[in-house]
Structures are given as C-alpha cells and as structure tokens.
Amino acid sequence: MDFSFDNTEIAFKSKTNAELKQSYLLFKAIGYNWLVKAGPPLVNTAFTMGLPITGIIKKTVFKQFCGGESMNDCDATMNQLYSLGVGTILDYSVEGEEKEEAFNATATETLETITKAKNNPKIPFCVFKVTGLARFDLLAKVTAGESLTSTEESEYGRVKNRIYNICKTAHDNGVRIFIDAEESWIQGAIDDMAHEMMMTFNKERAIVYNTIQLYRHDRLEFLKQSHAHALANQYYLGVKLVRGAYMEKERERAEKMGYPSPIQPNKAASDRDYNEALRFCIQHIDRISICAGSHNEDSSRLLAQLMQEAGIAHNDTRIYFSQLYGMSDHISFNLSHVGYNVAKYLPYGPVKAVMPYLFRRAAENTSVKGQAGRELSLISREVARRKN
C-alpha cells in the first residue's frame, strides 16, 4: 500500500499545537464513562433552566465535531478540508423534531445544501435522514405493514413529496445524495423509498445512495438483492456501507418485545459482513457505486487493496471513503494524501438541536480500548513528534 495510517504528521497537518491539545483534553474527558453518562441529563437540565452553557459547548465538543450553527459557518472548515484534498458532506443535524413545520424546514435546508454543492468540488455529496422529514411513528407503522388512516395517508404523501423533491433537485443539479440508515423498525419504509428514488434518478449513474448497515445479519443478502433489482430494472445502485449506529437500542427493543435481534451475534460477524460487502461491491463496480462510511482501519485498508487488485484508479468517482468530522483524521488525510476520494460528514445546526448527535459521538468514544483511546494515542504521538 502506498499509505500508512501511522503517519500522524499527515493526519494532523491542519491542527495547530493548541488545537491538538484541546482535542486531547476533549477525548480524555469523553473517555470517562461516568462523565458521558451524566452529561446528557445535566446538559438537558441546564438548557431547561436557561443556564448559559451554549458558549462552553461551542468551544469544546461542538468545535471538535461540528462545522458551525449554519451552513455558511461551515465554509472555513470546508475550505480547510479541501486544501488537504478532502470533501465535505454538509449534514444538517437537527434531530427529534416531530412537527410538519420542522420537516418542511429540514427539507428546505437540505435543498439549500444541494444548491451549494452544485458544480462545487468541495462538496461531493449531500445527505439527509428520513426522520428529519417524517414522523418516526408513521415510518414504523409503514414498515410494520399496518394500514394507515386517511389522515396518515396524506401525511405520508407529503413525506414522499419531500423526498422526491430532494432527490429530483439532486439529480437535476448533478449532486449525489445519501439517504442515511436508521432503526430497523423504520428502515423498511426508508429502503422502499430509497429504491423508488434510485429507480427513478439513477438511470445514467448513481445519484441517490441508500445506506446498508452490516451490523444487521440480513443486510449482506439485502445488498445482493438490491444489486439484482438494479440489474433487472436497469439503474445504478448507490450504497453507503456502514456497520450501524443503533446496536444497543436494537438489542434492547428486540429483547423487550421478544423477537430475535436483527443484530449480528458479535463484532467479528459485523466485520466479516462489512468486508464481504466491500468485496461484493468491487466485484460489481460496473453497476454499484459505493461510499465506505467507516472508521475501521482494516476495512479501509481492505477497500484500497481490493481497488488495487481490480486495477481501479485511486480517484475513480464510483468509490469514496468517508469519516465523520473530528474523528479518524489519520484515515481521512492519509488516504486523501495519495489521491483516494475522501469526504467527511460535517454536522451543523443550532447547538441545542445538534446535542443528540454530540451525545452519540461522546458515547461511542467512551471505550478506552476503542475510538477515544486510539485518538488519544495518535494525538500523543504527534505531539511527541513535533517536540523532536
């Protein structure tokens, strides 16, 4: 391979010494399980009481993982990423809204990200979450195959209109768009809409991408079925491959409601299917475009190796690597340094509204053996290297 994830000089080129120190302290803090557990209720209470905590959040965890409160706030970060060969995926991360006005506002915001991405090499993809455009319980009802009341039918019609408008605008402006994957009990509705949109807008190339979560034991098969469907209906399949972000919630619900968990029995099984999915996509690259959304070094290395074996150029536009902003810079920047296509999700939105996203990042970074430990040791190595 012509890169090494151990190269911390390339990984942290954009960070000043002071910024590295700040990141170190932050990852150290979120490595404390108790702090991360106590954080969400404390922060929520502080917001309810009107305490002035926005400033401190903005200077710490928000700065590490987000681009700003508005799309334009993200310009500085976007330019910096682009100067290092990395694209930006503007991710309007307002979550948990359940009202029509909020869904319309999110749709409008998503359309604006598409306008900004048009002919803009700094923004190779846009993205949305269906729960930003639809009521969770409505999606659950559709996924469960329950019949809708006439009011719900028209509500669902409005959801489909929002999604159609977004995908059509993406198509008409030549902007590729990801549909994020969510909980399994609403994913059926999301998959059906994603397939409909891909059938409509992916006739010439992959514009709309569905997301496949390989921590589910049925998803490798689903990927193969999606490929067969794309072949039979003559469209290009776009897939973002991820392991999946809702494991504990999935297992808890399955246990509580007494059905078999949709999640793989162990991490090794998720890794195996994720890597198998990469192999399958590369074997069928004439029909599938992929984005590997992962912080896993082995999977990222494997994809580079599979590309090499298949004689695929580093910068082939059908293949992207993607990480979240503020995490795994050693993967993003070392890959982009040797010419692979890399883009980072850059979440943005009002501080209070992006808190659920930030709590998830903190939770996933608590394991000392996991991400936080890795980030800390990479930063320490870079600090030591700079001193020499």
Ligand SMILES: Cc1cc2nc3c(=O)[nH]c(=O)nc-3n(C[C@H](O)[C@H](O)[C@H](O)COP(=O)(O)OP(=O)(O)OC[C@H]3O[C@@H](n4cnc5c(N)ncnc54)[C@H](O)[C@@H]3O)c2cc1C
């Ligand atoms: C660009 C990008 C986009 C993303 N989009 C989405 C999205 O649309 N939907 C979504 O759900 N997630 C999304 N994610 C998050 C992703 O699903 C993972 O949670 C996260 O990236 C961690 O997985 P990993 O591949 O980076 O690597 P690793 O750190 O190697 O893997 C951790 C993951 O492995 C799985 N896992 C861990 N322990 C076990 C176990 N005991 N049994 C079975 N599986 C286990 C879990 O999925 C866990 O998150 C995205 C991530 C990125 C980087």
